[in-house]
Structure formats: C-alpha cells, structure tokens
Amino acid sequence: MLKAVILIGGPQKGTRFRPLSLELPKPLFPVAGFPIIYHHIEACIQIPDIKEVILIGAYQPSEALNRFISSTQRELNISLRYLQEYTTLGTAGGLYHFRDQILAGKPEAFFVFNGDTCCDFPLTEMWNFHQQVHSGEHFTMLATEATRKQSLQYGCLVENEDSHEVLHYVEKPQTFVSTTINCGLYLLTPEIFTHIGAVFLQNQADIFNGGDYINPVRDCIRLEQDILSPLAGSKKLFVYKTNRFWSQIKSAGSAIYANRLYLSLYHTTHPERLATANDNGPTIIGDVFIHPSARVDPTATLGPNVTIGAGATVGPGVRVRESLVLEGATLQDHCCILHSIIGWNSSVGAWSRVEGTANDPNPNNKHAKIDSNTLFSEEGKLNPSITILGRNVVIPSEVIVLNSIVLPHKDLRYSIKNQILL
Ligand SMILES: Nc1nc2c(ncn2[C@@H]2O[C@H](COP(=O)(O)OP(=O)(O)O[C@H]3O[C@H](CO)[C@@H](O)[C@H](O)[C@@H]3O)[C@@H](O)[C@H]2O)c(=O)[nH]1
Numbered sequence: 001m002l003k004a005v006i007l008i009g010g011p012q013k014g015t016r017f018r019p020l021s022l023e024l025p026k027p028l029f030p031v032a033g034f035p036i037i038y039h040h041i042e043a044c045i046q047i048p049d050i051k052e053v054i055l056i057g058a059y060q061p062s063e064a065l066n067r068f069i070s071s072t073q074r075e076l077n078i079s080l081r082y083l084q085e086y087t088t089l090g091t092a093g094g095l096y097h098f099r100d101q102i103l104a105g106k107p108e109a110f111f112v113f114n115g116d117t118c119c120d121f122p123l124t125e126m127w128n129f130h131q132q133v134h135s136g137e138h139f140t141m142l143a144t145e146a147t148r149k150q151s152l153q154y155g156c157l158v159e160n161e162d163s164h165e166v167l168h169y170v171e172k173p174q175t176f177v178s179t180t181i182n183c184g185l186y187l188l189t190p191e192i193f194t195h196i197g198a199v200f201l202q203n204q205a206d207i208f209n210g211g212d213y214i215n216p217v218r219d220c221i222r223l224e225q226d227i228l229s230p231l232a233g234s235k236k237l238f239v240y241k242t243n244r245f246w247s248q249i250k251s252a253g254s255a256i257y258a259n260r261l262y263l264s265l266y267h268t269t270h271p272e273r274l275a276t277a278n279d280n281g282p283t284i285i286g287d288v289f290i291h292p293s294a295r296v297d298p299t300a301t302l303g304p305n306v307t308i309g310a311g312a313t314v315g316p317g318v319r320v321r322e323s324l325v326l327e328g329a330t331l332q333d334h335c336c337i338l339h340s341i342i343g344w345n346s347s348v349g350a351w352s353r354v355e356g357t358a359n360d361p362n363p364n365n366k367h368a369k370i371d372s373n374t375l376f377s378e379e380g381k382l383n384p385s386i387t388i389l390g391r392n393v394v395i396p397s398e399v400i401v402l403n404s405i406v407l408p409h410k411d412l413r414y415s416i417k418n419q420i421l422l
Pocket residue numbers: 007008009010013056057058085087088089090091094113114115116117153154155156171172181182183184224248
C-alpha cells in the first residue's frame with residue numbers, strides 16, 4: 001500500500017501570489033479549471049496502490065478548504081484528509097509531527113509533493129525506478145534540468161550517472177553547483193522518520209543546552225537542508241529525472257504559465273475538458289477550458305491558453321488570450337483581455353482593454369524555467385508583468401489597464417499603466 005502527502009504551506013507562504021492569495025489559500029487557486037492541488041490528487045488516483053492523500057499545512061480550516069476536501073473526495077473517490085500544523089513546522093517537521101497518521105495502515109512508501117508545483121507527475125515511473133534500485137532502504141526524488149543561472153533558485157544535486165545516486169545536494173546554492181534541480185516530489189519510506197527523528201532530538205537538545213527557549217521556529221525541520229543534504233552520498237538517496245514539463249507556481253504570472261501547461265496536458269489526459277469550436281459557440285483558438293456553467297457569447301474569441309471559470313459571463317465580441325477569468329467574472333461587450341487574471345466577480349466594461357506582459361520562459365533557452373520575479377526591479381520600478389484584478393474589481397467602459405495589479409473591491413474610474421492600485 002502507498003500513500004501521498006501534499007505540503008500546502010500556510011498563510012505566511014504564497015506571499016508572491018498576492019492579491020490572489022488574500023482571498024483563498026494559494027493551493028486552492030484554480031489553474032486550468034481546477035485547484036492547483038487537485039492536479040496532484042488526480043495524478044495520485046492513477047496509481048491504485050495509493051490509498052490515501054494527506055494534506056499538511058498551517059491554514060486554519062476554512063469553508064473553502066472543507067468544501068474542496070469533501071467535493072474532491074467524492075469526485076475522485078479517494079480518502080483525503082487535512083492535518084493542520086500548529087505553526088509552519090518546515091517541509092520535514094510537518095511530516096514528522098503527523099508520522100502516526102502517515103504510517104497508519106502500514107504503507108510501504110509514500111509520495112511527498114510540494115503543493116506549489118505543476119507537472120505531469122510521473123508517479124508510476126518513479127515508483128518503478130524506486131523498486132529497481134537495490135540499495136537497501138532508500139529514498140527517491142524527482143529532478144529536472146534548469147539553466148545555470150536559474151539553478152541557484154532551487155535545490156541542486158549532483159548524481160552518479162550510472163547508479164543515479166545523489167552524491168551531493170545543496171539547497172539554493174550561492175554559487176553554481178549543478179543544473180540538475182529538485183522538483184519537490186519525493187518517494188519516501190517509513191525509514192525517513194528515523195532520520196527526521198534524529199534531527200528533531202538534536203534540535204531539542206541544542207535548544208535546552210543553548211537556552212534558546214523562545215525561538216519560534218524551534219520545531220522547524222527542513223526536508224531539503226536538514227535531511228536530504230546529509231543523506232547525499234550515503235547510498236540512500238536516488239534521483240529519477242524527468243525531461244517533461246515542470247514548473248513552480250510562485251507568482252501569479254506562473255499561474256498563467258501553469259494554466260498553459262495543464263491545458264496542453266489535457267490533450268492526453270482529459271481531451272473532453274478542452275473546448276472545441278462548433279457552429280453555436282465562440283471562436284476557439286488553441287487550448288481553452290470553459291466551465292460548463294459559464295456563459296460565452298458565440299461572437300467572442302477565446303484562446304490560446306484561456307480558462308473561463310464557473311458562472312463567468314463573456315459578452316459579444318470579447319477577445320481573451322493567455323488569461324484566467326475566475327468564477328463569477330463578467331466581461332462586457334468587445335472588451336479585450338490579454339495576459340491577465342480577472343478576479344472573482346470582477347467586471348470589465350465594454351470596449352476596455354486589460355493587458356499584461358508575458359513572462360514565460362525563453363523558448364530558445366533550453367531548460368529555462370519561469371522567473372518568479374519580485375514585483376519591483378532593483379531600481380525600485382514595478383517590473384512589467386501580467387495584469388491582475390483582485391476580487392470584485394470594477395473596470396469601467398473604454399479604459400486601458402496595462403501591466404497593473406488592482407487590489408480587491410476597487411472601483412476604477414480611469415486608465416492606468418504600471419501601477420499597483422491599493
Ligand atoms: N505543511 C507545510 N508546508 C510547507 C512548509 N514550508 C513550506 N511548505 C510547502 O512546501 C513547498 C516548498 O516550499 P518552500 O519552502 O517555499 O520551498 P521552495 O522555495 O519552493 O523550494 C522547494 O521547492 C523547489 C521546487 O519547487 C525545490 O527546488 C527546492 O529544493 C525546495 O524543495 C511549498 O508547497 C510550501 O507550501 C511548512 O512549514 N509546512
């Protein structure tokens with residue numbers, strides 16, 4: 001029997017995703033029509049041996065989280081539970097804290113996912129690879145290639161190319177180590193708790209010997225630095241590499257990129273989710289997802305890489321491209337939406353234009369990943385990025401909103417460019 005754990009972080013995480021994460025925990029943000037972590041869970045149900053998926057995070061249980069758990073459980077017919085940490089315990093601390101629940105039923109092994117990644121999750125391949133390695137108790141991690149410069153933003157590893165053992169691991173190194181990066185997906189066996197337990201006891205001993213009693217992160221254990229790094233070179237950590245798509249979802253811009261990747265994956269996994277052109281429907285260009293409850297005028301043109309959320313309304317002559325239109329949003333006649341996220345229940349007036357700047361990885365640069373830039377450049381200027389309208393924003397008719405972020409509940413009266421509207 002196998003299990004899966006998805007690390008979903010807590011309210012202190014997902015800050016680069018604001019203002020969208022102000023409304024909803026980032027792991028529940030919809031990409032390609034479904035919450036980010038729904039894609040992880042869908043990957044898990046492809047392996048019948050996975051009997052339970054556990055979400056670990058520090059979010060207070062909320063209506064949105066409860067609703068997600070009960071509806072996903074029902075739809076995908078899998079046991080799904082949320083276990084709440086009393087504070088963010090780190091990527092290994094949460095696992096250790098809930099070790100009894102993870103080990104209940106005696107799983108042979110369990111997958112651990114970082115909740116903010118987007119991938120076609122090669123779980124079967126990883127499990128087969130893991131079983132083929134003959135090295136006693138061992139752990140497997142998924143890795144991919146990045147560019148030399150971008151590798152510094154990830155965990156970097158050096159492998160023995162014959163045995164695929166991880167020889168050296170450094171989390172976000174200061175100087176170049178390797179272009180092979182950690183994808184944040186692991187296959188661990190119960191033995192991992194011996195290693196985490198040893199670090200836990202050592203940390204507690206250090207605290208009581210050193211007197212740092214009030215350290216707020218005293219129970220925090222990081223899987224990458226505290227556990228994987230020391231395991232490298234001990235014949236216990238192995239790497240399975242993927243060359244297929246993989247991306248982090250840190251900034252809102254990366255949600256648009258992830259939307260594109262998942263929509264293209266639907267061609268093989270769920271072709272029925274992709275809109276097709278028909279005589280009574282809108283013009284569809286490339287990959288488009290339209291929620292069945294959305295109303296789209298037949299004279300609208302959508303795509304490529306567009307998701308229209310539940311209950312959204314798209315009026316006559318509207319053009320949408322490379323964008324996410326969230327639940328309940330209204331796009332009035334002939335407005336144009338490019339490289340943008342239109343927040344829940346927001347409305348864009350007739351003939352208005354909402355446009356952002358794409359920040360996709362450079363397609364000419366092999367292995368490039370999306371840059372999750374900070375909002376401002378070193379000179380203090382707002383970096384051009386996608387345009388985001390928070391929840392309940394009203395854009396009047398005949399204005400232009402360019403490369404801007406509009407916080408929730410704002411009633412705009414004029415055109416704006418390169419601004420953050422508070
Ligand atoms: N439950 C829980 N989850 C956590 C905690 N801290 C982080 N997470 C979750 O764990 C994942 C990793 O989060 P970060 O700590 O922000 O790390 P990172 O910068 O994304 O880097 C990690 O992922 C990269 C791949 O995306 C890796 O390359 C890198 O090595 C590392 O694993 C995210 O899904 C985050 O929500 C915690 O204390 N508790």
